[in-house]
Amino acid sequence: MYMITLPTFEGPLDLLLRLIERAELDITTIALAHVADQYLVHMRALEVPDARALAEFVSMAARLLLIKSRALLPRPAVGGRAGALEEDADAEALARQLREYQRYKQVAILLRTWQEEERRTFLRTAPTAAPELPEPTPLGHTVAELIAAIQRRLQLRQPLEAAVVLSLPPRMTVAQVATLVRDRLTHQPWLSFDDLLAEATRRQDVIVAFWAILELLKRRVVIVEQESLFGMISIGRGAALCAEEMSLAGTDNGLLA
Structure with a gap:
């Protein structure tokens, strides 16, 4: 599992995403550029880069950027209760997407485990064809x-x-x-x-x-x-x-x- 080291956090990237999702870690204190730099160094060290892992990182980094941009950039003031409801809806939608991402990732890990455990087994989709035997000649006896x-x-x-x-x-x-x-x-x-x-x-x-x-x-x-x-x-x-x-x-x- 890929590990990152930051002034305010050290551990797996998945854990960082969960902490931010649960509001247990302030994303404004996280330098996402350092996260990206460390991951690029990690990818360059690999003999054969993993395209699937790279795609997962890009998706996760995009989520983090969206969360941080919402936290840092000023937003137009929306009067009354409607503005609060809109902010809550956006936050809930983002949290839901992050939870779905985690579920898909867990299912992918489970499927990969099953594949590794049964990689030496093969399913026979059709029975072996039996050879055609000539019809026996009736002998008139039992x-x-x-x-x-x-x-x-x-x-x-x-x-x-x-x-x-x-x-x-x-x-x-x-x-x-x-x-x-x-x-x-x-x-x-x-x-x-x-x-x-x-x-x-x-x-x-x-x-x-x-x-x-x-x-x-x-x-x-x-x-x-x-x-x-x-x-x-x-x-x-x-x-x-x-x-x-x-x-x-x-x-x-x-x-x-």
């Missing part, structure tokens, strides 16, 4: 239907009718089951979900097989169809598996050509 098929299989005490069975050795992993399903579908177009679980004697085997089918569905390696409610669920070749077979066929044809 996860609930697959779970129902597993529950039916777990309730069966006898194995299903003899059919083309995909055997699940104990302690198989999801990756191994997925590989077996892919290999089986390369030799036949469809595979029964019940056949897949025919020799699953442990609940762990059923869970592993179910998980593997879900992973293959997610990757579009297989498709699942069910002709009727609670009917047999069939597993067929998905778009990804068909594309792989076409790619391999094209490679083989190129080698034979």
